[in-house]
Amino acid sequence: MTRKVLIADDEQNIVISLEFLLKREGFEVLVAGDGEAALQMVAEHHPDLVLLDVMMPKRNGYEVCQRMRARPEWRGIKIIMLSAKGRDVEVSKGVSLGADLYVTKPFSNAELVAQINALLASA
């Protein structure tokens, strides 16, 4: 069964790369351009994992993460936060709000794929 990954990011240039990468890795890829859309996609498609950018229009990544963790039926969905904000306080905030992993940009594609696989395997 192919795993579904939702990419929630408003920056087209990273979305293109991530979408290409994850498709080549054999995932089914969904894309959302803002926080609202991300929540909607989660409700409709129930992905296995969400790559969540912190700075997005409408709802930021923290809010999306918090809302997702408030819903028991979504508890199994893994969340990786991707962010250009890399200060300690921001990382702990993301983890406290329920993210499984907080990855600061820039990151290595290969490492990201490895982390995704590890998270999904642990589920």
Next chain:
Amino acid sequence: MKARHKLVLWVVVLYLAVLGAAAALGVVLGAGLPAADQETLLRILGERLPAMVFVAGILLFVCAAAVKWLFAQYVTAVRALAEQTTVVAGANEALRVNTGGAREVAEAAAAINRLAEAHHALRRDFEHRARESGAQLGEERNRLAALMSELSEGVLVCNAEGRILLYNEQARALFGAGRGTAVAALVGLGRSVFTLVDREQVAHAMEKLQPRVNAGEAPSSTRFVAATAAGRLLRVRAAPFVDSGGEAAGVVLALEDVTGQLGQEAARRGLLRALAAGVRAPVANIRAAAENLASFPDMAPERQARFVEIVAMESQSLTQKLNAALRDYADALKANLTLEDMRVLDLLGVARQRMEATLGVSTELVDVDETLWIRVDSFALVQALAYLGTRLRDEFGVRALRLSAHKEAELVELELGWTGASAAHDALSAWESAPMQIGPDETPLSVRDVLERHGGEAWLQTAGAGGAKFRFLLPAVEVAPAPLRAPAAPLESRPEYYDFDLFRGSSAATALQERKLVELTYTAFDTETTGLEPSAGDEIISIGAVRIVNGRMLKNEVFEQLVDPRRPLNRESMRIHGIEPRALQGQPDIEKVLPLFHRFCEETVLVAHNAAFDMRFLELKESSAGVKFAQPVLDTLLLSAAVHPAQQDHRLESIAERLGVRLIGRHTALGDALLTGEIFLKLIPLLAERGVLTLRQALETSRETYYARLQY
């Protein structure tokens, strides 16, 4: 006993004594005779009675004359001597006693005169010295105030109670709101420093120092950062000072505005954060795309082209972000807290002096742009210039140096030039990395270190025939900094920035009511209003006030503020106060002004002419402004009536004329407040003559006068 009675008594006593003696002689002689002889004698005497009476009369005259002469010679003269001596001792030292009379009296007078002369000389000498030391003290204090005004730091000196007894204009500017005199004036003589700086902060600083003071060590200073009401951040250095008995007598506060410095630090942190956040996202995009390109060489050509496009696009965006950040935070990068802004001309002046004094070379300034300012560690830079001069002198025999400076885009170019010998091209690179040594002084710093600290560069440039110059490029400071500075004033009119009599301040010791009028702090004030009936809606349009401390009116500690009355002005009142409606537009309303005025006059006794009128206006606004004027109020109208009860006219002008106070600036609130203050100061000694010394007595006297006038 009166002299005349005494004289008569003496005459009578002497006369009776002479008569008595004659009678007794007659009785003694007569008693020894036979009876027949006695009879004969009595008969003879009886026959000669008129002659005897005549002789007795002559005797009386002689006695009177003798007593009178003696009296004049001794008694009257001694009495006059005593009176004149009293005058000499008490009132007129220049007077010399001269009473005539007997020689003995004249001798005594001469002795007294010699004593008076010696006393007078002693007194003159004493007064001369007192005057001299007083003048010297005054001069020293003026010099102190003048020095304080030259400092770039704000300085406040307070006594143990926290009352300000010395300040400089910079301190006032630091605590001011930056506009209007109203708030700036809160720094004032006799005011509590704790309205400016948090009491706890000062107390805490003092506590930290106390153990060291107790241990007999010289008290040093402690530092803290305090915020002012206007939002400035001040670095405060507090140092206590002790009196001769070792007790804490007060504290000196040195104030420095660090708002800008802290702002620059915040800006630098902002730069780092902006760079970190701004760079991450584009780099992430590039990296993801590049890794895809590298990992999947088999991808479709159009997808490959898309990834390459992303790399190109994001690299551009990265460049823009970097440039924008560097541009936005350029000032923060340039600012080096250990560097000071300095006029280039001054810097070169110092450098010249240094080189001529320590190197013995001649120097001249050529083409120095006098408008240039530079941010430097002047000591290090002068040292670098002098060091290069040393090497030139020692290794190339250069005896004359030229210094010049001009602007080169955003940079200042300093040139150290010479003629005669051209230094080898690589001289500078060798010299600039060696530790600087000038004569016996050596530092571990090199010219390169100094250049790096300043963000500058230097190189050697040969200038044609047998000459060369070192060129230094250093960042220029955009605008010449405007130092906070008191307006220059001639010494005699220097405003009152100190009052050391406040050292003796003991306001807490005696209740306000029992304190002497001369030593209280007052606020003389006046208001201008739209009309005479506050209850009918008339409003204050202007408040003026001046502080009186230790019997001096402090003309630079004034309050002057126009107030928007929120109602039209009528013509009659405009004729009196001369304030145009236009002038009141945009002025704060009374709810804003009254708290400011309340702060200005807190802990003082209010003084006004016909105070009841002004107080009525203030009281009606107390609740809406959220303040209460609870302090005692003195009324110059009532006090004047108490001092001159026979006069009917107690208008401000009439009192001023009576007391010899000049009328200036009438019918502005501040003008009238100044006039009221001056009159009040003249009334204090007149009240003292009538035994009115304390505030309580003055209030009681005012009340009595008030009732007296009402009953009348």
